[in-house]
Amino acid sequence: MLSQAGHEFVPYAEHFRMYSRAGVPRMRIRNALTRYWRPFLHGETGRQEAIELIASELAGEQGSATRVEMSDYFELHSDPWINLHHFLYQWARADEGLGTGRQLVTVPERSSLNQLAAAERAEWSEAVAFYRNSVAARSHFDDDLLELKQELLALDGDTGVALPDTIEGIQAALTVAMPIYLTHWWPEHDGANRRWSASVMQPLRRHEARYVEITTRLYGSRWPQARRIDVSAYANARAGYTAIGHTVMFSTDPGNQGLYAFEMLLHEVQHTRDVAPTARQELAHAFEAVAVEQPGNLWHALIFATAGAFAQWVALDEALPAHTPYWIREGFEDLQGWSELLPPVLEHWVPAVRGESTTPEAFAALALRFESH
Amino acid sequence: MVGSRRLLGPPDPWRRTPLGEVRGWVLIAAVSLFAVATWAAPVESLAMPLGVAVPEPIASSELFDFHNIDRVNLHHLLYQWARAEAASPGAIEVPERDDLDGLPDEQREIWNSAVRTYSDLAMERDLLFDEELVRLRDHLAGIRSLHEVAASDRPLLEAVDSALPVYSAHWWARHERANRSWLDGVLPLARRHEAAIAPRVAAAYGGSWPEERIHVDITAYANRVGAYTTSAPHVTLSSEADNQGALGLELLFHESSHGDIMERPLLQMIDTAFAALQASDPGRDLWHMVIFVPPVRSRATC
Numbered sequence: 001m002l003s004q005a006g007h008e009f010v011p012y013a014e015h016f017r018m019y020s021r022a023g024v025p026r027m028r029i030r031n032a033l034t035r036y037w038r039p040f041l042h043g044e045t046g047r048q049e050a051i052e053l054i055a056s057e058l059a060g061e062q063g064s065a066t067r068v069e070m071s072d073y074f075e076l077h078s079d080p081w082i083n084l085h086h087f088l089y090q091w092a093r094a095d096e097g098l099g100t101g102r103q104l105v106t107v108p109e110r111s112s113l114n115q116l117a118a119a120e121r122a123e124w125s126e127a128v129a130f131y132r133n134s135v136a137a138r139s140h141f142d143d144d145l146l147e148l149k150q151e152l153l154a155l156d157g158d159t160g161v162a163l164p165d166t167i168e169g170i171q172a173a174l175t176v177a178m179p180i181y182l183t184h185w186w187p188e189h190d191g192a193n194r195r196w197s198a199s200v201m202q203p204l205r206r207h208e209a210r211y212v213e214i215t216t217r218l219y220g221s222r223w224p225q226a227r228r229i230d231v232s233a234y235a236n237a238r239a240g241y242t243a244i245g246h247t248v249m250f251s252t253d254p255g256n257q258g259l260y261a262f263e264m265l266l267h268e269v270q271h272t273r274d275v276a277p278t279a280r281q282e283l284a285h286a287f288e289a290v291a292v293e294q295p296g297n298l299w300h301a302l303i304f305a306t307a308g309a310f311a312q313w314v315a316l317d318e319a320l321p322a323h324t325p326y327w328i329r330e331g332f333e334d335l336q337g338w339s340e341l342l343p344p345v346l347e348h349w350v351p352a353v354r355g356e357s358t359t360p361e362a363f364a365a366l367a368l369r370f371e372s373h
Numbered sequence: 374m375v376g377s378r379r380l381l382g383p384p385d386p387w388r389r390t391p392l393g394e395v396r397g398w399v400l401i402a403a404v405s406l407f408a409v410a411t412w413a414a415p416v417e418s419l420a421m422p423l424g425v426a427v428p429e430p431i432a433s434s435e436l437f438d439f440h441n442i443d444r445v446n447l448h449h450l451l452y453q454w455a456r457a458e459a460a461s462p463g464a465i466e467v468p469e470r471d472d473l474d475g476l477p478d479e480q481r482e483i484w485n486s487a488v489r490t491y492s493d494l495a496m497e498r499d500l501l502f503d504e505e506l507v508r509l510r511d512h513l514a515g516i517r518s519l520h521e522v523a524a525s526d527r528p529l530l531e532a533v534d535s536a537l538p539v540y541s542a543h544w545w546a547r548h549e550r551a552n553r554s555w556l557d558g559v560l561p562l563a564r565r566h567e568a569a570i571a572p573r574v575a576a577a578y579g580g581s582w583p584e585e586r587i588h589v590d591i592t593a594y595a596n597r598v599g600a601y602t603t604s605a606p607h608v609t610l611s612s613e614a615d616n617q618g619a620l621g622l623e624l625l626f627h628e629s630s631h632g633d634i635m636e637r638p639l640l641q642m643i644d645t646a647f648a649a650l651q652a653s654d655p656g657r658d659l660w661h662m663v664i665f666v667p668p669v670r671s672r673a674t675c
Contacts, residue, residue, distance in 0.1 A: 009619050012627065013665040016615070028655070029662050041577060041668050051639075052646045058659065059652030 014183045028065040028157070032057045034187065066157035068231070069197040071205045073212060074265075075226045078193035080159060081152040082248065084174060084181045086234040087189070092131035105237055109185055120180045127177035130169050140236055141243050149246070153230070189233035189252075196251035197231050200261045207314050211266055214310065218352060218359050219276040227274070229265065239264040239326070242271035255330070263311035263326050270303040279359070286363035292371045301341040302349050304332070309353045344369040428515045432556055434563045436571055437625065438586045441552045444513040447533050447540045449594040449609070450548075452500065455491040463597045469544055480539045487536035490528050500596045500609075507603050514590055516607070548593035548612075555591055555612035559621040566622065570669050574626055577668035579638030587629050600624055606632030623667055630664045639663065 032054045040050035066079040087109075093099055094107045113121060138145055144167050151164035159178050165171035215221040228246065235241060235250035239260075242248075247268040250256050256264055269275050280299050287294040295301075308325020315323035332338040344366055352362035430438035456464040473481060498506050509526045511517035513533065522530060575582040588607045595601060595611040602608045608628040610616065616624055630636055640660050647653055654660075 011665070011667050012620055012623050013662070015620060029659060033662060033666050037663060037666055041573075041666065047577070047579060048642060048646075051642045052649070054659065054663075055643065055646035055650055055652070055654070058655055059647060059650045 010183055014179075028058060030182070031065070031157075031190075034190075068194050069201040070226065071201060071208055073208050073223055073225065073227060074201075074204060075228050076197040076201065077157075077228055077230050078190050078197065079153070079157045079230055079232075080178065080182065080186055080190070081155055081157065081174070082149070082230045083186065083189050083193070083232045083234070084178055085148070085152060086232045086248065087181065087185065088127060088131040088173070088177060089135055090234040091128050092136035095128065095132055096136050098136055099237060105234065107234070112184070116180070116184065120184075123176045124180050127173040130173035134167055134169060140241055140248075146243055149248075150244070153228075153246070185233075192233050193231040193251045196249070196257070196261060199258065200265055203259065203262045203314055203318070204265070207310075207317070211310055214353065214355075215270065215275050215306070217355070218306065219270075219279040221275045222277060224274055227269065227272075229269075240268050242268045245272045245274065247272075255326075259311055259315060259320065259323055260326055260329075262314070263307045263323075266310060267303055267307035267326070270306060276303075282359070283363050283366075286360070286367045287370070289364075290367045290371050292367055294367075295337075295341060295370060297337050297341060298345075298366070301327070301332075301338065301345045305345045305349050306353050309350050431553070432560055433586060434560065434567055436567045436582070436586060437563060437589050437629075439556055439560070439589050439591055440514065441549055441556070441591050442514060443541065443545050443549070444533055444537065445510065445590045445609075446545065446548050446552070446592045446594070447537060448510060448513050448529075449500075449592050449596075450540070450544070451487055451491040451532065451536065452495055453594045455488050455496040458488065459492060459496060461496060465594070465597055467594070472543060476539070476543065480542070483535055484539045487532035487539075490532035494526065494529055501601045501603065510609070511603075511607070514588070514607075516588065544593075551593055552591040552612045555617060555621060558618040559625060562619060562622040563625065566669075570626055573668045574630055575635055577639075578630060578636050578664070579642065580632075580635035583632060583634060587632070589625065600628050602628040602631035604633045606635070626667075627664060636660065636664060 036045070036050045036053040036057070039045045040047055064075075066077040067075050068078045069076040087107075090105045091107045091110060094105065094110060099105055113124065116124060135145070140146075140149075148164060148166040148170065151166060155161055155163070159182065163171040163174055212221065212223050216223070230246070230248045231251045232248050233252050235248045235253075238250065239253055239256045240247060240249035247265070249261070249265060249268065283299060283302070284294060304325065304327040308323075308327060312323045312325065315321065327338075328342075333342045348357075348362050348365040348369060351357045352359055357365075428440060428442060431441045432439045450467070450469070453465055454467050454470060457467040457470060473484065476484065495506065500506060500510070505523040505526055508517055509522050509529055512519060512522045512530070519530075571582045583606065588605065590607075590609045591612050592609055593612060595609045599613055599616060600608065600610040606629055608625065610621075610624060610628060643654065643660050643663075
């Protein structure tokens with residue numbers, strides 16, 4: 001093996017972080033080379049084909065550098081900044097022992113730290129230390145982190161541009177970590193994101209139009225064309241999260257694969273105002289009308305039930321094995337705050353999803369059901 | 374062409390050359406008159422005119438002749454010294470400057486005079502793109518005769534010759550050792566892997582490997598980014614700490630790839646692909662980034 005001091009050989013461009021230099025969209029070039037030039041070098045494609053594909057990708061519209069899959073209503077992105085931020089966040093939380101039981105995210109990459117060269121290990125550890133001290137205890141819904149995420153999204157995957165310093169010091173942490181991430185973990189993470197995206201896109205292309213119809217009927221949705229979804233090797237504790245209209249899906253979550261990935265993506269988008277602009281308020285009004293306190297998790301339960309019922313229908317339509325909705329598979333019926341929601345939601349809301357009743361009828365029925373509790 | 378040596382002050386932007394125009398790192402435009410002959414004829418027709426005795430390499434592999442020539446080293450040292458002293462954009466650190474006060478007055482005067490000549494005549498020129506500066510370097514490397522050096526550059530030659538005793542007395546031994554040490558790390562790797570790597574490099578870019586051994590000047594200083602290649606190919610590669618061992622081997626092949634007969638088909642293919650799309654390479658250095666992807670698997674058995 002071409003190796004240096006017992007470490008795997010790192011090519012010059014990676015070693016000296018050429019992809020992090022400012023001034024040109026190097027990430028797009030790097031991605032294009034990984035996708036098309038390396039297969040040529042490995043004898044899988046021809047040179048001309050590879051060059052034409054690279055040129056086509058680089059000549060394409062700006063702002064799509066991180067897009068890996070696209071349908072009529074969804075753009076799935078694999079963005080190194082979004083991935084690195086969540087990776088450092090979960091790495092730091094694991095270091096700190098934050099999150100337990102169902103909320104525990106393991107970060108197996110932590111055990112590979114010793115395989116890095118000393119200088120890289122020191123720099124990476126410095127970045128993780130910053131996240132431990134200043135980021136790990138925060139929620140993804142923290143104002144600063146939401147702002148940071150918006151600013152990272154605006155970079156369009158370009159690892160050579162100036163970063164925001166939304167939380168003082170995070171600019172330095174991310175800047176020093178990115179070249180190391182690109183060299184050691186990003187290829188695997190990007191690959192996982194792409195596999196996840198390709199898997200989700202198959203049923204999505206076939207069935208998204210029907211889902212749009214259903215949510216429009218249920219909620220009066222105003223679906224935008226090509227909603228950006230970021231797919232990330234690490235995200236939150238499970239499946240994904242949505243904030244300020246932007247969704248991050250957790251691609252390496254074992255519970256978020258196959259048809260469950262499809263279901264949870266459709267679950268997450270219901271958290272946006274586009275898809276459910278006024279439904280939460282209407283639900284609240286239905287409960288106010290009968291002077292009943294709305295259970296805290298009810299709206300979330302309706303979202304689970306909607307995506308779950310739709311995934312069941314897709315499984316049936318595609319002759320797949322019967323699908324158990326995510327929240328039932330995960331045993332929500334045994335969780336405090338959820339157990340009492342399942343029967344009324346299945347009884348009154350799922351018929352509305354199927355078109356057998358209207359949303360106001362379902363909301364009213366739910367309110368009356370809880371009045372009797 | 375690569376980069377790793379520590380820069381003084383803000384670095385130049387990553388050099389970009391428009392596709393179809395002068396191409397970076399190789400001397401296409403600069404040697405336009407010679408280029409056609411170079412592609413068609415053996416390297417000797419350009420590199421070894423009559424009356425020139427090419428110095429013996431200090432070592433060779435099947436594909437490379439490695440040279441460790443004091444005047445070539447001195448030329449690059451004076452060039453970088455002058456740039457460092459003037460704090461030119463993209464200048465690199467030259468720690469030997471700290472030794473200057475310790476030199477005897479007479480030697481210091483000779484040295485300063487040579488640096489001044491380089492300041493006046495060379496430091497604002499490009500080691501790669503300035504055809505006449507390349508000819509001067511080639512002459513110092515023993516592959517061009519004196520009459521091929523521009524008359525206006527003769528003072529640079531005189532500066533090298535006058536400063537050579539000072540250089541020999543104070544810095545050459547250290548530089549020579551560093552160059553040999555670099556070679557000790559790279560030569561065994563080159564000998565072991567070159568037969569496997571070279572055809573893959575040539576095949577990757579659609580070119581062909583030169584029939585003659587490639588002339589490699591190992592130098593303490595090269596250009597700003599540590600290595601450059603002119604069109605024979607003729608590689609100048611710094612023995613600096615960042616270029617050692619396997620990385621040095623990668624750089625050796627990377628630089629060799631900049632020879633016209635190797636990379637030109639790749640450049641044309643990229644131009645054609647973008648032209649078909651009525652677009653241009655947004656970074657304008659795709660060809661260079663392509664060449665930076667090693668065409669062999671890094672896990673290849675060593």
